[in-house]
Amino acid sequence: xxxxxxxxGIDKKVVVFATVVLGLFTQVFSGLGALIxxxxxIGPLIIKVLTIPFFWILNALGYFVSVVxxxxxxSREVLNSRTLTIAVLIGIVIGYILGHxxxxx
Numbered sequence: 001x002x003x004x005x006x007x008x009g010i011d012k013k014v015v016v017f018a019t020v021v022l023g024l025f026t027q028v029f030s031g032l033g034a035l036i037x038x039x040x041x042i043g044p045l046i047i048k049v050l051t052i053p054f055f056w057i058l059n060a061l062g063y064f065v066s067v068v069x070x071x072x073x074x075s076r077e078v079l080n081s082r083t084l085t086i087a088v089l090i091g092i093v094i095g096y097i098l099g100h101x102x103x104x105x
Contacts, residue, residue, distance in 0.1 A: 005015045033050075037043045066078050 002015055002019060005018075006012065033047055037047045039046070066082075069075075069078050
């Protein structure tokens, strides 16, 4: 994103400022999440309640963008990206299973 912003001619000071602000925001958010998660029993539940809808929104946004892309004629690219996503997810699941079957010790 930084490279794209610089290529579009946005002032470098604005790009640096936006990057620092977003970095601070993500650090604060993850720090607060870690503090809340450390509360016994209720902390992990609070974190799940806060994060699961965020991922649902991201998933819904992905489907919406896919529908728009298909209507604009990019169906082949959408199919390729969905295939790549499924391959990555299958790889993660296989790695998780193998990691639990084959111990490192």
